[in-house]
Structures are given as C-alpha cells and as structure tokens.
Amino acid sequence: xxxxxxxxxxxxxxxxxxxxxxxxxxxxxxxxxxxxxxxxxxxxxxxxxxxxxxxxxxxxxxxxxxxxxxxxxxxxxxxxxxxxxxxxxxxxxxxxxxxxxxxxxxxxxxxxxxxxxxxxxxxxxxxxxxxxxxxxxxxxxxxxxxxxxxxxxxxxxxxxxxxxxxxxxxxxxxxxxxxxxxxxxxxxxxxxxxxxxxxxxxxxxxxxxxxxxxxxxxxxxxxxxxxxxxxxxxxxxxxxxxxxxxxxxxxxxxxxxxxxxxxxxxxxxxxxxxxxxxxxxxxxxxxxxxxxxxxxxxxxxxxxxxxxxxxxxxxxxxxxxxxxxxxxxxxxxxxxxxxxxxxxxxxxxxxxxxxxxxxxxxxxxxx
Numbered sequence: 019x020x021x022x023x024x025x026x027x028x029x030x031x032x033x034x035x036x037x038x039x040x041x042x043x044x045x046x047x048x049x050x051x052x053x054x055x056x057x058x059x060x061x062x063x064x065x066x067x068x069x070x071x072x073x074x075x076x077x078x079x080x081x082x083x084x085x086x087x088x089x090x091x092x093x094x095x096x097x098x099x100x101x102x103x104x105x106x107x108x109x110x111x112x113x114x115x116x117x118x119x120x121x122x123x124x125x126x127x128x129x130x131x132x133x134x135x136x137x138x139x140x141x142x143x144x145x146x147x148x149x150x151x152x153x154x155x156x157x158x159x160x161x162x163x164x165x166x167x168x169x170x171x172x173x174x175x176x177x178x179x180x181x182x183x184x185x186x187x188x189x190x191x192x193x194x195x196x197x198x199x200x201x202x203x204x205x206x207x208x209x210x211x212x213x214x215x216x217x218x219x220x221x222x223x224x225x226x227x228x229x230x231x232x233x234x235x236x237x238x239x240x241x242x243x244x245x246x247x248x249x250x251x252x253x254x255x256x257x258x259x260x261x262x263x264x265x266x267x268x269x270x271x272x273x274x275x276x277x278x279x280x281x282x283x284x285x286x287x288x289x290x291x292x293x294x295x296x297x298x299x300x301x302x303x304x305x306x307x308x309x310x311x312x313x314x315x316x317x318x319x320x321x322x323x324x325x326x327x328x329x330x331x332x333x334x335x336x337x338x339x340x341x342x343x344x345x346x347x348x349x350x351x352x353x354x355x356x357x358x359x360x361x362x363x364x365x366x367x368x369x370x371x372x373x374x375x376x377x378x379x380x381x382x383x384x385x
Contacts, residue, residue, distance in 0.1 A: 020325070021325070022325045022327060023251060023325060023326045023362050023367065023375065024360075024362065025327055025329035025360055025364075026185060026207040026329070026364055026367030027056050027214075027327055027361055027364050027365065028206035028211055029209050029366070030364060030365040030366030031206070031211055031271075031365055033212060034190055034267065034271070034365055035263050035264050038215075038263035038264075039090075039260050039263045039264070041263075042057075042259035042260055042262060042263040043256055043259060043260065044052075044255050045057075045111070045259060046255045046259045047256075049255075051083055051255060051323075052255045052256065053252055053254055053257075054235070054252055054253075055255045056255075057255040057256075057258040057259040057262065058076050058252075058253055058254075058258040060258070060262060061074075061076060061253075061258040061259075061261050061262045061265075062074045062075065062076055062187060062218070063266055064262060065218060065220070065261075065265065066220070067195045068192075068265060068268070069192045069195050069220055070191075070192060070195060070222060071192075071194060071195040071220050071222055072221060072222045072223060072224050072227065073220065073221065073224060073227040074218050074219070074220045074227075074301070075178070075218060075219045075220075075227055076216070076217070076218050076252075076253035076258060077216075077217045077218060077219060077230075077251040077252070077253060078215060078216070078217060078234075078250075078251040078253060079203060079205070079215040079216060079217045079251075080108060080181045080201055080202060080203025080204070080205065080308055081111060081112050081203075082112075082216070082217055082234075082251040083101070083107040083201035083203065083217035083218060083219045084108070084109065084112035084113075084151070084177065084179060084201040085112040085115045085116055085137045085219060085228050086219055086233045086234060086251060087177045087201050087219045087221075087230065088112065088113065088116045088118065088149060088177060089116055089200040089229075089233055090199065090219075090226050090227075090229035090230045090233060091148075091149060091175045091177065091198060091199065091226065092115065092148075093113075093116050093118050093149050093175075094117060094118070094148075094258055095116070095117030095118065096117070096118070096119075096156055097116075097118045097119070097146070097147075097148035097149070098118060098119045098120075098121050098144065098146055098147045098148060099113045099115075099118045099120060099121065099124055099147070099148060099149045099150070099151055100120070100121045100122075100137060100140055100141070100147055100150045101113065101120060101121075101122065101123075101125075101132075101150070101151040101152075101153060101179075102122065102125055102131070102132050102149065102153050102155075102157050102351065103121060103122040103124045103154045103335040103337045103338075103342075103351050104125055104130060104155070104332060104335055104336075104351045104354055105155065105179070105332065105336065106181075106313075106331070106332060106369050107336065107339070107341070107342070108181075109153060109179055110153060110336050111340045111341075112201075112305065112334065113151070114341075114342075118148065118149075119142065120336075120344075121140060121147060122154050122336065122337050122344060122346055122348060122351075123136040123137050123140050123348075124136045124349065124350045125348075125350050125351050125354065126297075126349055126350070127350050127353075127354075128295035128297075129158060129160075129295050129296070129297050130155060130156070130308075130350075130354050130358070131152070131154070131158065131159075131160045131161070131164065131254050131297075132152045132153065132160050133154070133350070134161050134163075134164040134165055134168060134243075136152055137150065137165060137168055138168050138308055141168060141169070141171075141172040141174065142172070145172070145173075146362055147172070147174050147177065148174060148279065149174055149175040149176070149177055150165065150168075150169045150175070150176050150177070151171075151173050151176075151177050151178075152165050152176070152179065153176060153179040153181075153182075153195075153323050154178065154179060154180050154181075154183035154186060154193050155182055155184055155244055155295070155331075156182055156294070156302075156304075156305055156306040156307075156308050156331070156360075157182055157186060157209070157275070157298060157302050157303040157305035158183070158294075158297065158300055158302045158303075159183050159186045159187065159188045159193040159301075160178075160188075160197075160299055161297060161300075162178070162188045162191075162193070162196040162197070163188065163189065165197075166196055166197065168301070171333075172329070175197075175198045175199075176196070176197035176198050176251040177197055177198065177199050177200065177201060178193060178194060178196060178197040178199075178201065179200075179201055179283040180193045180194045180200050180201060180202045180220075181201070181202065181203035181205075181208065182209075182305040182306070183209075183303060183305070184202065184208060184210040184268060184272075184305075185209060185268050185269060185272045185301075185303045186302065186303045187212075187299055187300065187301035188251065188299055188300050188301075189276045189299045194220045194221075195220070195221075195222065197221065198221060198223060198226060198325075199219055199220070199221040199223070199224075199226055199230070199370045200220045200221055201217065201218075201219055202217055202218045202219075202220065202278060203217070204216035204217060204257070204261055204349065205210055207364075208305065209268065209271065209272060209275070209303055209305050210261065210264060210265060210268050211259050211264070212261055212354075213256075213257065213260050214254075214256075214257055215257075216253050216257045216258075216261065217237075217253070218253070219252075222349040229246075232245060232248055233246065233248040233249065234248065234249070234250075234251045235248060235250065235251075235366060236242065236250065236374060237250060238247045238251065253325060254322075260268045260327065271284040271365055272303040272304070274365060275303060275304035275363055275364070275365075276302070276303070276304055277369065278304070278307070278367060278368075278372045279294070279302070279304045279307050279363060280382040281369050281372045281373060281376065282307055282361060282363070282372060282375075282376055284379035285310070285373065285376035285377075285380070286379060286380070287294075287378055289379065289380060289383055290311065290383055291310065291311050291379070291383070292309060292310035292311065293309060294307065294356070295310070300347075304363055306329070306331055306360040306363065306367055307360060307362075307363035308331070308359065308360050308361075308370065309358075309361060309384075310354065310357040310358055310359070311357055311359065312356075312357060313354070313383075314330070314357050314358070314359050316331070316382075317359060317383070318359055320382040321375075321378060321379065323353075323366060323383065324378045324382075326362065326375050327362070328359050328361055328362065329359075329360040330358060330359060330360065330362055331358065331360055332355060332358075333355060334355060335348065335351045335352055335355045337351075338352075361375060361379070362375060368378075
C-alpha cells in the first residue's frame, strides 16, 4: 500500500460529519455552559429514542458507565460478578472498582462471545453471584435472550457491556435495551465516537437510572447536598453536542462497515483463516473484522510490511494478566486470544482498499 492503512481511523468519523460537528462545537462555545447542560440532556433523550429503552444517563467514559451501573444495582465488596476474559481490562477494572470479585466463564468457539451454557453451569454452582456482564464484542451482541433468562432465573442482575456494539441488535432489539442496565463507551474509535472520552448508562428501569444519575455527580439531587456517596463522572457539553451530530449517521456508517465486511467475507472465504461467525438473529455492526489463524503474529508482521496495520483484540486474556490473574481453565478463550487478528474495517476505507488488503492476505498465506 502506498499510504499506510491503520486498524482504526477516528479522523474519518470527524470528516464524515465535519459540518455538523463544527457547528455543534460552535453552538456550545457560544452558549457558555460546558458541563451537564442542554446538550447532554438532548443527547440522553436522542440516544434513548435510538435504543428504544427507558432512558440514558451520560457519564465520563465507558469504564465509569460499567462501574456506576454495578453500583446502582447494589453490587458491593464481597459480591461476585460473572464476565468473560477475552475483553479489554476496563471490564474487570470496573468490577474491581466496586470491590466485587470477578468470575470468568468461557466463550463460544464461533462467535467468541459469552457461552450461555457455561454461564448456566457457573450460576448453578455458585448462588452468591450478584450480576452478569455479557460483553458484546467486535460489534456482535451476545445471546441476550438466553443470558437474561438464565440470570433472572438465578437472581442475578445483567449489565451489558456495549462498548463495541452501538446499533447492534438481537432479534430486532438493540444492544443496550436488554439488561437491567447497560454501559456504552464513546471513545473516538467506537462506531459512535466522541472526540474525547465519553460514556452512557442505559436501561429499562427508571429507578435504577435515577440512581446512576445521582452517582455520576456526588450523589446530588440538590446541589451541594449528597444523598449518597457518588463521584464525578460527567459528560461535557462539547462531547454531547458532537455525539448528537454523529448519532443520526450511525446506521448509515454501520451499513458502510457491513459492506466492507461482506467484501472480506467473499474474498477470504477459501483461505485457511477462520472468518467471523454471526449468531442467529443477531445484527453485527462490525466494530472489528476479526479473523483467526495460528499464524496470527506472522500474518500481522507481513501485513505491516505491506503497509496494512492490524490490531489484536485481545492478545492476553484477563485471567492471565497480573492484575486479574486466576487459576481458571478457559480453553476456548485462550485459543481465541492466541489467534485473533483485526483487519482494518472502518469509515476511512472503501471497498477497493479492502479488496487490496484481502489480496495481500491471500498472497501472504500462500507463500
């Protein structure tokens, strides 16, 4: 490639909506209110309508969204929370931040998402589990109908980790509208990205969302009077205005990602790579296009030599990292983390570029 292709391109998201974003930022600057003002309120309403859920509470980032959701649900020190280990550290960090213990379950070998059968075994064997955090990884939602059924049957709450699944659906229902609460990140590389940090908690229970709203700003309902021991986790007005400018384009931009993914799927279908598997009834929004191969590191190096820079999400499972280490057996998770490679799939690319990337992949694998 004459011009290097990177695994993500947040600048492309800005340029696609430059006129709207520039106007939104100018609007905020002209008003002179920069924290928890009308832009945040409007974004919360618009994101709620998009997800078709009961409400949204904007917060500072996705990790805070997970932590505040768990706190609102009453997860406390000594409780246990179930999640997967093939995710970013933020998922486990949020669980640790509330003082809870993390229980890891294995993943489905195809989708690489939480295995509901493994979850059921874990819930049956440990009645003290307080919550389940399914991670909608790479743009594909988990089997939420089964996961929520199992969790509720065993008295556990569900907090969806939607950081990579803006607009994804299960049976026509958006990710973020299934669990008791859900956490979104608006980090710049996400499908719906701000131009800085940002996050939101969404859900179907107005009372729980009210707790999150208290927790995000010192527990204040009346200014300077803390009803509970909250914290500072506020989305600023500029980021909210940028998200409002980008939200109407989300479905169109997800469709662009899907078109790029379809090119990859067609051109790489007869290679030795394991290609992405989409579960029945699920709408994938292709935050990442993830292939698998035992030759992962070799393929990544060779593609970099062709000017194509790929990501690895994630190379070391959480239960093998010093901060979260546990002597637990997760064979499917470990196999996946040793093999996954994210080929570039973002708004900065067109179909012709993806065809060239796929051609490079084929050449490397046949030499």
